[in-house]
Amino acid sequence: MADRNRRGRVIGIISAKGGVGKTAVALNLALSLMLDFKKRVLAIDAHSISPNLSLYLGIIDVVPPGISYALKDPSFARESVYIHSGTGLHLLAGSITSVKEMDLGNLKQVVENLRGEYDYIIIDTSPSLGESLRNILRACDEVLLVVNPWLPIVITNLKAVRIVEEMNKPLRIVLNKVGRGMGEMSVKEVEDSLGHRVIVTIPVDLEVYRGVEERKPVMLANPKSPGSVAIKKLANLLVSEE
Numbered sequence: 001m002a003d004r005n006r007r008g009r010v011i012g013i014i015s016a017k018g019g020v021g022k023t024a025v026a027l028n029l030a031l032s033l034m035l036d037f038k039k040r041v042l043a044i045d046a047h048s049i050s051p052n053l054s055l056y057l058g059i060i061d062v063v064p065p066g067i068s069y070a071l072k073d074p075s076f077a078r079e080s081v082y083i084h085s086g087t088g089l090h091l092l093a094g095s096i097t098s099v100k101e102m103d104l105g106n107l108k109q110v111v112e113n114l115r116g117e118y119d120y121i122i123i124d125t126s127p128s129l130g131e132s133l134r135n136i137l138r139a140c141d142e143v144l145l146v147v148n149p150w151l152p153i154v155i156t157n158l159k160a161v162r163i164v165e166e167m168n169k170p171l172r173i174v175l176n177k178v179g180r181g182m183g184e185m186s187v188k189e190v191e192d193s194l195g196h197r198v199i200v201t202i203p204v205d206l207e208v209y210r211g212v213e214e215r216k217p218v219m220l221a222n223p224k225s226p227g228s229v230a231i232k233k234l235a236n237l238l239v240s241e242e
């Protein structure tokens, strides 16, 4: 068991583009850190518009207080954590009914109030370049930028990279949905374009997609599938840096 006084590591999963796989990566990474590496993990759904982290875990009927409650008053951060019965994963879930965009101004304080209780805090985010991204970056120690190997996605993310650099946060790239076909950028082309290292490549894997559709994450449903293996490799790399 890790030293409970140690400060957890806060990792933001970001991208300027939607649909690149932020939530799939965030959730399966959180599960792998917890299940394969026995880490204490909290996953935060900080997606303002479509918070679907808990949905991807199959949570549809429970309405825990969640992230919006914690953001209103960070002293309630701990009470806002929901423990998923199927996996034991700790979650600050998003509200699937609220139509108001979340103000993430207090996110850093929420994270700081919980940091001592976890080894890893994984934050899933909206595709944003505005104040919500800056608030997310303020709360994070480091960032994983999820992109797919296609020029428009990579180029759009130049702006995200610039903001992350302005805020002096370490950034690595997760290259997801690799192997879909012609016209893909290589790892080197992505690294040269964005000026940062690709930490892992995750192949296009129907099982990742199926895991989302069936609300049973690939890491649980099919841990040997190539997508799971790649995300486990990412978890292993992070743990090896401790």
Ligand SMILES: Nc1ncnc2c1ncn2[C@@H]1O[C@H](COP(=O)(O)OP(=O)(O)OP(=O)(O)O)[C@@H](O)[C@H]1O
Pocket: 015, 017, 018, 019, 020, 021, 022, 023, 024, 025, 047, 050, 125, 126, 127, 176, 177, 178, 202, 203, 204, 205, 206, 208, 209, 210, 212, 213, 227
């Ligand atoms: N490696 C992969 N192989 C196959 N499908 C994938 C992979 N990664 C993600 N997907 C699929 O891509 C779609 C988008 O994934 P996801 O919801 O994780 O993206 P996102 O970046 O979180 O989107 P948003 O910006 O809307 O929050 C989903 O249908 C998911 O199953």
Ligand SMILES: [Mg+2]
Pocket: 022, 023, 024, 047, 052, 124, 125
């Ligand atoms: Mg998402």
